[in-house]
Amino acid sequence: MASDTPEPLVQLADISGRGRALIASKAIFAGQILLQDTPILLYPAAPHKNLSSSFCSHCFRSLPIPNPNSATLCCPSCSNFALFCSPECHSIALASSHSQWVCKALGLLRSSNPSSELQTQANFLLGAYNLAEISPDDFNMLLSLQGEGTLDGETQMLHSFISAVMAEFPLKSFSRFSVELTAALLARDKRNAFGLMENSKECGERMVRAYGIYPRASFFNHDCLPNACRFDYIDKPGDGNNDIIIRALHDIAEGKEICLSYFPVNWKFADRQKRLLEDYGFVCECDRCIVEKTWREDDEEEDEKMALENEEEEQEFPHAYFFVRYLCPNEECGGTVAPLPPSQGTPSNIMECNVCGQLRTEEEFNRDEDEDDMVDD
Numbered sequence: 001m002a003s004d005t006p007e008p009l010v011q012l013a014d015i016s017g018r019g020r021a022l023i024a025s026k027a028i029f030a031g032q033i034l035l036q037d038t039p040i041l042l043y044p045a046a047p048h049k050n051l052s053s054s055f056c057s058h059c060f061r062s063l064p065i066p067n068p069n070s071a072t073l074c075c076p077s078c079s080n081f082a083l084f085c086s087p088e089c090h091s092i093a094l095a096s097s098h099s100q101w102v103c104k105a106l107g108l109l110r111s112s113n114p115s116s117e118l119q120t121q122a123n124f125l126l127g128a129y130n131l132a133e134i135s136p137d138d139f140n141m142l143l144s145l146q147g148e149g150t151l152d153g154e155t156q157m158l159h160s161f162i163s164a165v166m167a168e169f170p171l172k173s174f175s176r177f178s179v180e181l182t183a184a185l186l187a188r189d190k191r192n193a194f195g196l197m198e199n200s201k202e203c204g205e206r207m208v209r210a211y212g213i214y215p216r217a218s219f220f221n222h223d224c225l226p227n228a229c230r231f232d233y234i235d236k237p238g239d240g241n242n243d244i245i246i247r248a249l250h251d252i253a254e255g256k257e258i259c260l261s262y263f264p265v266n267w268k269f270a271d272r273q274k275r276l277l278e279d280y281g282f283v284c285e286c287d288r289c290i291v292e293k294t295w296r297e298d299d300e301e302e303d304e305k306m307a308l309e310n311e312e313e314e315q316e317f318p319h320a321y322f323f324v325r326y327l328c329p330n331e332e333c334g335g336t337v338a339p340l341p342p343s344q345g346t347p348s349n350i351m352e353c354n355v356c357g358q359l360r361t362e363e364e365f366n367r368d369e370d371e372d373d374m375v376d377d
């Protein structure tokens with residue numbers, strides 16, 4: 001019997017020197033959705049001091065301004081520190097992420113006032129340990145992702161903090177936890193978590209509201225000239241608001257590897273290399289890095305400009321075209337733009353930015369791009 005499920009557009013492959021990767025299982029067209037992935041674990045970033053909006057502690061959607069006459073749904077242990085957008089989110093959270101021992105640990109964490117980084121890591125660990133209790137399969141999936149742990153002082157400190165709380169709640173899954181496992185979990189998080197962004201219009205800069213572990217999207221490797229990018233729509237109504245969607249930037253031939261950029265595409269060579277080595281453990285040798293490593297650091301901006309302006313140079317710098325075509329023209333946005341999905345085989349001429357969310361026709365995009373160039377000149 002024929003199946004109605006469309007064949008997946010990506011398949012897993014092993015690539016020497018790059019580990020597991022996703023490659024195109026057939027020819028892909030610009031804008032096509034390659035993958036929609038649901039998180040096995042979501043946890044909040046440390047709260048931003050200059051951000052007033054609050055969000056649901058289960059699905060992470062923004063909460064409406066509270067009506068003084070309506071009762072607010074909150075966690076009985078965490079009270080106003082954990083609010084919910086609906087009775088469904090409230091009851092799911094009380095049966096999962098807001099279990100007694102997690103709430104006790106969250107309370108202690110708040111009173112110890114840790115740095116934002118430690119707080120975010122502790123939020124992850126609490127979510128991960130809790131996952132082992134409520135969904136062992138998802139926990140094993142988390143552990144199967146890439147990353148090797150290191151036993152540094154921060155790991156030891158986080159482990160002691162959580163072990164002390166766990167000692168009061170001797171749940172079955174806790175017996176397996178060791179400092180080595182804590183280190184392994186933190187490494188999985190560092191290598192694989194995706195940040196779900198705050199609405200950048202509201203806070204003026206790119207800030208993360210929550211992080212998620214997306215088991216299938218975690219297999220995308222990095223390229224500084226990616227051929228796909230990811231979108232999230234955390235405040236959209238309905239189910240799946242914390243799914244991520246990966247779309248093709250342009251046509252991709254069957255068998256080609258599909259890569260994302262792990263950070264904004266307009267980062268400079270030295271910053272990209274540093275981040276990839278420190279956080280992801282590899283030296284990037286993509287086409288763009290091979291060209292840019294020959295540039296002198298103080299000339300980098302000049303070289304990029306020349307490559308954009310001079311046709312002959314453009315052939316030597318194949319990535320000049322990438323910025324004209326796929327970098328959001330909104331100043332300081334740094335987002336990547338991809339066409340909307342094709343409709344009934346017809347490519348879309350509407351481009352969407354994955355950071356500021358702006359939609360533009362190709363003509364509007366080119367006009368904004370030209371205006372931006374005039375301001376720069």
Ligand SMILES: C[S@@+](CC[C@H](N)C(=O)[O-])C[C@H]1O[C@@H](n2cnc3c(N)ncnc32)[C@H](O)[C@@H]1O
Nearest residue numbers: 017018019020146191218219220221222280282
């Ligand atoms: C999110 S995971 C991607 C999937 C991973 N290759 C695996 O086997 O599970 C990130 C890790 O993949 C590897 N990786 C990603 N992009 C790479 C690249 N361009 N060259 C070499 N290794 C890369 C690095 O080890 C990195 O820490």
